Amino acid sequence: MRTKDGRLAPTDWNTALDTVAARLLEIRASHGPDGVGVFGGGGLTNEKCYLLGKFARLALGTSQIDYNGRFCMSSAAVAGNAAFGIDRGLPFPVTDLGKADVIMLAGANVAETMPPLMRHLDRADLIVIDPRRTATAERAAMHLRPAPGTDLALALGLLHIAVTDGWCDGDYLRERTKGFDATWRRAMSWWPERVERITGVAASAQRAAVHMLASARRSYVLTGRGAEQHSKGVDTVSGFINLALALGLPGRVGSGYGCLTGQGNGQGGREHGQKADQLPGYRMINDPLAREHVANVWGVSSDSLPGAGRSAYELLDALGTPTGPKALLVFGSNPAVSAPHAGHVVDRLSCLDLLVVADFVPSETASMADVVFPVTQWAEEEGTMTNLEGRVLRRRRIVPAPDQVRSDLEVLHSLAIRLGQPADRFPTSPREVFDELRRASRGGKADYSGISYDRLDSGEALHWPCPEAAEPHPGTPRLFLDGFAHPDGRARFAEVDYRDSAEVAGEDYPLYATTGRVLAHYQSGAQTRRVAELNRAAAEPFMEVHPDTAHRAGLREGTLATVSSARGSMVARVRLVGTLRTDTVFLPFHFPGHGRANLVTSPALDPLSGMPEFKVCAVRIAPCPTPVRDSPERPAVAART
Amino acid sequence: MSNVLVVGNGPASHRLVERLHRNGHQGTITVLGAETRPAYNRLLLPSVLRRSLSPGAIVLPAPPAGVRVHQGVVATDIDPRERVLYATGGGSSERRETVYRYDELVLAMGARPRLPDLPGAHDTAGRLVDGITALRTIADCARINGDRVVVLGAGVLGVETALALLAGGHHVTLVHPRPHPMERELDTVAGQLLADHLAELGIDTWFGRHAVGYRPGRLLLDDGQVHLADTLVLCTGVVPEVGLARRAGLSVRRGVLVDDRLRTSAEHIHAIGDCAEHQGEVPGLIAPAWEQADTLATLLTGGHARYRGTPRVLRVKAPELDIASFGSLRGLDHSDADVELVTLTDSTHRRRAKLALCDQRIVGAVVLGLPDAIASISQLYDRNLPLPSGRLDLLLGTATGHAAAAELPDDAVVCRCNNVTKRALLHAWSSGARRVSELTNATRATTGCGSCVSAVSRLHASLESTDRLGASRLDRAS
Amino acid sequence: MTRTLLVVGHGMVGHRLVEIMRSNDLNSAWRVVIVAEEARPAYDRVELSSYLDGKSADDLSLVSHEFLNDPSVDLRLATTATEINRGPRTVTTADGATVGYDALVLATGSRPFVPPLPGRDLTGCFVYRTVDDLDAIRAAAVSGRTGLVVGGGLLGLEAANGLRLVGMRPQVIEMAPRLMPLQIDEGGGEILGRLVRDAGLPFRCGVAMRSIDAGPGGEVRGVTLTDGTTVEADLVVFAAGVRPRHELADSAGLDLGDRGGILVDEHCRTADKHIWAIGDCAAVGGRCHGLVAPGYRMAEVVAEQLLGSDDTVFSNADTSTSLKLLGVGVASFGDAHAKTPRSLELAYTNEKAGTYAKLVLADDTRTLLGGVLVGDASAYPVLRSLVGHQLPAGAERLLSESRYGVSS
Structure with missing residues (x-):
């Protein structure tokens, strides 16, 4: 807890909880329930996500809850729901990929960001779409290198070729889809030579890619953050889904479309109600039936449930403003580093009357907090996670948590009581929470009601939806085989057209910056930067840049560069990469302080998903005049012992 | 709030209407199209000839709700003062004249084919006889019949058409009066390579030959040859459709003259696309037409915009060929003093690039057979970015690793006179020769013609820096 | 013994x-x-x-x-x-x-090859091979008068330079369409021609000698060319191979x-x-x-x-040439004329800088077969040593670094 002189100093749990609860009540009293916000994380267990959503809606009564998954998979979620009626990362078991002949990876650097998945991709010829020659691209049979922010044009061009070159599956289009005609009339004007001019991907390479994908017996289209993190992320993902649909891939054994997750519980994190517009079971908060069902499970009236709140960046942007929350509870997230336009986000966080962070590492966000709750981490707790294929996995405790550390569930429970909630409404046992989650999800898209700890512990592989039934439901490893999750069973084409990114490189900011991850670090780096070995592998912020571009800017290998956008500047060590486009620099976003890539990124949001445009913003680069030393915004939190 | 009337229902008009709608245009939008079908994408006619798309598949998206499109309507006159336009057709009574009032009028009539003065090609009324067609509309496509098709004119459209017809299963003869195809876009070397390529693909090509006469089913050339032609397709250029503008008294040169705001010489009348002439240019390409449409849509909805011309990029649309031309060919042929030329010639694989650079930026280029180069150069040209220093990699589309100093292989002979390899110099270095003079004493390198002095110095410098790097690594490790 | x-x-x-x-x-x-x-x-x-x-x-x-x-x-x-x-x-x-x-x-x-022309033996005709030849030229030189060089190859340009050094005004006649036809390709020839002319050495290409014409005293007075034109000259140097x-x-x-x-x-x-x-x-x-x-x-x-070994044989003659003439760097090495089947040529022409650089590459697009440099031959030593090898990354910068200041 922060002392009077501004330090974070250890205190006892009761003091901390009492203080937080008292402040929350004060703020709620003077600003209303929406005066308090909650920011969750895609790394939390299903149980924590669920209880956090419930806590926000019931204990706080606020609509202002969202989570960092908004920065991760929200575009694919919207596009997937629109196309298929359900959003599950992979609607097939990941092992199916091991039998694929061709896999198109649109904006996914699996080799660095999800290395274990690579063994499933060994057999297939990969078509990698990425502006950079990533480790994944190195292993690809074909690498298409579009200019940052132009993936949608490429997707439209590939669809155009699929049509003109006769690769479409006519029967499939007629029987299993809707909306192809309108989609084609947009894609029609994206002939390959035009796409070439926008994307920089040769027309012949586009044709070859479609040929490869379409003529293979088993082929898949997978999208990652590279397709999603744009102000047109939903449309971009839809563009690739359109392609997959035109070729007749989804809803069949041995082919399909899927989205790769970015966080430990990226899939489960978005199903249980920590999203601004959702309730457990992947239900929409504006759907009266969904509200009724969940309110019933929670034992409250559906009228008492708040409506939809702000999306993640909008929430952060509103903090401390007259209409925005005055207090924020952060669970398992580090937005001071991971949010776009991070300098501004730090400013917003500083304007709060109360910032509470529950984390197991002293993150940059925690270092700004008024109260930090030290909570358990993966090896110290029980729970479940849902992986990218919609399969529920058990997390088991293998070491006892250190003294003075409590689980997030316990923290929520303790706070809820202090906020006047009945004690049994917020159980602390993960199994109990899960059983409630099952009931809440019953009948929803992501139906967990047939999944139990006992079944999981007995070794069953259960993919949702898995409804409770007289005979134990086997789960659904492969969705859509009989039909898509729309009432008529048909998948929907999305009528998308290309548009420029929010920022176009110009005279003042002539280069594109694109951000991403490296092998050694995870997300904001709050965890991985504490591991000596990983820190040795990638110790400091760097910028990948083409030697010619560096030379023009007066930069050499190993020197320090200032990267500036219209929003701010960051400092990074120069790495010359001859395979990079000369108009693009790459910035990993794992680093704190002046090395935060998100100091320059754009907060332009996708109008449908609220996804920020992490993957492209206009910057300029220059030698860094003086060595920069990071001074923490506030004194660092004492490390947990 | 204004009522916009658009004459012409092609891609430029279609784009304008969509943008007006997107920009929140208040007021009516009326489109008059001469063809009796909805707007379609003319650029995809070759795909129709290829039979990869049906005529119906190239129909553009329906206009936004509220837009009135009148098909089969021919504008006959404009009264700029009264802001009215007269037109005929549209509906049952073809001869009936209709009057359209406008607040803003946009001319987007496009262009019509230029027809050669070929004896026997026209009937007494001046219409093309059966068996001959230009290629501008869907209806034209339907006129192509029979196995043997002769394409007259090997400009861009002629080449695209010939290839499409070939892919569509026709026996294709291509006749062109110049020594090689696309002479306005390609230099001689590239033109010759393209000619070879077309012939190899199976097109019967006749360059440097003039058509002198037509008899049903036959085309006569100036050298006396007669080519069988079930259909003769004329790809002999286009001329802007300016008759209406002329009649209305607007300023017209080749096209209807417009300024940076796409205004014609008459108030409240604008022109875009193939019928408009801006700064002496009648581009005849889709990209400028769209850009003009976007600019005009912004202006008509109260925004600020200026049309300043579009970088000229010509790209042949055919899977069999990768050809592009950027900027003007003049810059390539009579290179003025400030221009650096980069050429790559690979006759074996019919690959050719000729780039004219100014301050490392492309001012003109011709690229043939190098798809990745075309893709990269498009981007560099459109955004006026400097070329990467690795031009060979750019042209061949090969990926570079770290573009470090030229690393010689170990067995490369550095000093030819005394047959000193890099390995020998490295050996001398590791045996303790630390200065250039010591290296040369030990190996006799540079003591011959001396032309390798700089190479040895460079190697020496690189050895020194590597050594320093190694030393600093040791420091850090300890 | x-x-x-x-x-x-x-x-x-x-x-x-x-x-x-x-x-x-x-x-x-x-x-x-x-x-x-x-x-x-x-x-x-x-x-x-x-x-x-x-x-x-x-x-x-x-x-x-x-x-x-x-x-x-x-x-x-x-x-x-x-x-x-x-x-x-x-x-x-x-x-x-x-x-x-x-x-x-x-x-x-x-x-030296002296073509069988009428007048080839007149007083005032010289060759350019030995110190004695040069002594003779020096003795016959008339300052400020024209000395005509037959041959625009390597030796001819040398000789022209020599004439200038002894005070004469040299002029070169070359039968081929460009100077140094053996070493330099067409593109390089254009730049070389301009540079040579800028350096004050007039020359004519694509025309041959018809005769050497005598003055009244039986000494050289001028020459007649195959196109009928005549050139006045007091001295003729044969440097035609x-x-x-x-x-x-x-x-x-x-x-x-x-x-x-x-x-x-x-x-x-x-x-x-x-x-x-x-x-x-x-x-x-x-x-x-x-x-x-x-x-x-x-x-x-x-x-x-x-000395007892016959392992070595003469092969793969290196016909590389590099010289600086009239202040103009010229180099030609390996397969300068791209005669290797399936080879490709990459050329840089910079009219303003007066430079031409061409690389001839094998059909793997990486192996250097030869090249031509005109105007700036500083990359010659490195490039020549790379003939037969794969071009290392960034080798092209050798061609452009002096012009762009792109250092590596």
């Missing part, structure tokens, strides 16, 4: 052979006799023009004091070999002497190459196992090489055999 090596000719190549022999023949197995036609010991013919630029004949000499006093070397200057007697293995000289040999190496070099001097071998019954030169195998050996030929006079496998570098390589090949 000491054997005798007789070398006929003391030019650059003959001398290089003797030098190698003397430094590598550690047991003094060979005694060397050199029969030299010129009165001067070997000198640097490549640098000949500097003789007109202030250097003395001694400056050009390749021969050291120790060499002249070497007891194992018998250098007979101003001595012309007249006959080879292959049976008894002797050579007769013009002064009547007979020299026996165990090994005979012919390094008789070449003579060289022809091998193979007469001595020919009269001894040794075979000649189809296009002249003493026919030798890849070991530079004639059909007579005691006789070799090296340098300009040798036709290795039928082909003559008019450059010093291949001559040196031949000298090495023969020296190795004489």
Whole structure:
């Protein structure tokens, strides 16, 4: 807890909880329930996500809850729901990929960001779409290198070729889809030579890619953050889904479309109600039936449930403003580093009357907090996670948590009581929470009601939806085989057209910056930067840049560069990469302080998903005049012992 | 709030209407199209000839709700003062004249084919006889019949058409009066390579030959040859459709003259696309037409915009060929003093690039057979970015690793006179020769013609820096 | 037992052979006799023009004091070999002497080619090969008057430069459509032509000589060209190539190459196992090489055999050339004319900077086969050493770094 002189100093749990609860009540009293916000994380267990959503809606009564998954998979979620009626990362078991002949990876650097998945991709010829020659691209049979922010044009061009070159599956289009005609009339004007001019991907390479994908017996289209993190992320993902649909891939054994997750519980994190517009079971908060069902499970009236709140960046942007929350509870997230336009986000966080962070590492966000709750981490707790294929996995405790550390569930429970909630409404046992989650999800898209700890512990592989039934439901490893999750069973084409990114490189900011991850670090780096070995592998912020571009800017290998956008500047060590486009620099976003890539990124949001445009913003680069030393915004939190 | 009337229902008009709608245009939008079908994408006619798309598949998206499109309507006159336009057709009574009032009028009539003065090609009324067609509309496509098709004119459209017809299963003869195809876009070397390529693909090509006469089913050339032609397709250029503008008294040169705001010489009348002439240019390409449409849509909805011309990029649309031309060919042929030329010639694989650079930026280029180069150069040209220093990699589309100093292989002979390899110099270095003079004493390198002095110095410098790097690594490790 | 090596000719190549022999023949197995036609010991013919630029004949000499006093070397200057007697293995000289040999190496070099034109023997016609030739040109030079050079190749441009050094106004006539046609391709020729003209040397290409016209005193007054035009000139220098001097071998019954030169195998050996030929006079496998570098390589090949090894053969003659003429750097190396099947050419032309650089690459698009540099030949040493190798990343920067300041 922060002392009077501004330090974070250890205190006892009761003091901390009492203080937080008292402040929350004060703020709620003077600003209303929406005066308090909650920011969750895609790394939390299903149980924590669920209880956090419930806590926000019931204990706080606020609509202002969202989570960092908004920065991760929200575009694919919207596009997937629109196309298929359900959003599950992979609607097939990941092992199916091991039998694929061709896999198109649109904006996914699996080799660095999800290395274990690579063994499933060994057999297939990969078509990698990425502006950079990533480790994944190195292993690809074909690498298409579009200019940052132009993936949608490429997707439209590939669809155009699929049509003109006769690769479409006519029967499939007629029987299993809707909306192809309108989609084609947009894609029609994206002939390959035009796409070439926008994307920089040769027309012949586009044709070859479609040929490869379409003529293979088993082929898949997978999208990652590279397709999603744009102000047109939903449309971009839809563009690739359109392609997959035109070729007749989804809803069949041995082919399909899927989205790769970015966080430990990226899939489960978005199903249980920590999203601004959702309730457990992947239900929409504006759907009266969904509200009724969940309110019933929670034992409250559906009228008492708040409506939809702000999306993640909008929430952060509103903090401390007259209409925005005055207090924020952060669970398992580090937005001071991971949010776009991070300098501004730090400013917003500083304007709060109360910032509470529950984390197991002293993150940059925690270092700004008024109260930090030290909570358990993966090896110290029980729970479940849902992986990218919609399969529920058990997390088991293998070491006892250190003294003075409590689980997030316990923290929520303790706070809820202090906020006047009945004690049994917020159980602390993960199994109990899960059983409630099952009931809440019953009948929803992501139906967990047939999944139990006992079944999981007995070794069953259960993919949702898995409804409770007289005979134990086997789960659904492969969705859509009989039909898509729309009432008529048909998948929907999305009528998308290309548009420029929010920022176009110009005279003042002539280069594109694109951000991403490296092998050694995870997300904001709050965890991985504490591991000596990983820190040795990638110790400091760097910028990948083409030697010619560096030379023009007066930069050499190993020197320090200032990267500036219209929003701010960051400092990074120069790495010359001859395979990079000369108009693009790459910035990993794992680093704190002046090395935060998100100091320059754009907060332009996708109008449908609220996804920020992490993957492209206009910057300029220059030698860094003086060595920069990071001074923490506030004194660092004492490390947990 | 204004009522916009658009004459012409092609891609430029279609784009304008969509943008007006997107920009929140208040007021009516009326489109008059001469063809009796909805707007379609003319650029995809070759795909129709290829039979990869049906005529119906190239129909553009329906206009936004509220837009009135009148098909089969021919504008006959404009009264700029009264802001009215007269037109005929549209509906049952073809001869009936209709009057359209406008607040803003946009001319987007496009262009019509230029027809050669070929004896026997026209009937007494001046219409093309059966068996001959230009290629501008869907209806034209339907006129192509029979196995043997002769394409007259090997400009861009002629080449695209010939290839499409070939892919569509026709026996294709291509006749062109110049020594090689696309002479306005390609230099001689590239033109010759393209000619070879077309012939190899199976097109019967006749360059440097003039058509002198037509008899049903036959085309006569100036050298006396007669080519069988079930259909003769004329790809002999286009001329802007300016008759209406002329009649209305607007300023017209080749096209209807417009300024940076796409205004014609008459108030409240604008022109875009193939019928408009801006700064002496009648581009005849889709990209400028769209850009003009976007600019005009912004202006008509109260925004600020200026049309300043579009970088000229010509790209042949055919899977069999990768050809592009950027900027003007003049810059390539009579290179003025400030221009650096980069050429790559690979006759074996019919690959050719000729780039004219100014301050490392492309001012003109011709690229043939190098798809990745075309893709990269498009981007560099459109955004006026400097070329990467690795031009060979750019042209061949090969990926570079770290573009470090030229690393010689170990067995490369550095000093030819005394047959000193890099390995020998490295050996001398590791045996303790630390200065250039010591290296040369030990190996006799540079003591011959001396032309390798700089190479040895460079190697020496690189050895020194590597050594320093190694030393600093040791420091850090300890 | 000491054997005798007789070398006929003391030019650059003959001398290089003797030098190698003397430094590598550690047991003094060979005694060397050199029969030299010129009165001067070997000198640097490549640098000949500097003789007109202030250097003395001694400056050009390749021969050291120790060499002249070497007891194992018998250098007979101003001595012309007249006959080879292959049976008894002797050579007769013009002064009547007979020299026996165990090994005979012919390094008789070449003579300038003088085309069979009317007037070729007029007073005022010269060739450009020896110090004596240059002395004669210097003596005949008339300051400020035109001296015409026949031939726009390497030697012709040298000669033109030489004429300028003696105060004349040179003009060059080249039959081919461009200067240095053997070394430089069309694109390079255009730039070279401009640079040469800018340097104040007028020239005409694509036209040949019809006659050399005499004045009243029987001296050169001008020339008439094949297109009918005439050019006034007080002096004509023939620099239209060289022809091998193979007469001595020919009269001894040794075979000649189809296009002249003493026919030798890849070991530079004639059909007579005691006789070799090296340098300009040798036709290795039928082909003559008019450059010093291949001559040196031949000298090495023969020296190795004489010293007991015959592993090395002469192959892959390096015809690379690099020179600075009239301030213009020019280089040509490897397959400069892209004659290799399936090769491709990458060229940079910069009119403003006056530079041309071309790389010829194998069809793997990476292996360097040759190239041409005009205007700035600074990349020559590195590029030449890369011939036959894959171009390393960034090699192109060598071509552009001086112009763009792109350092690596």
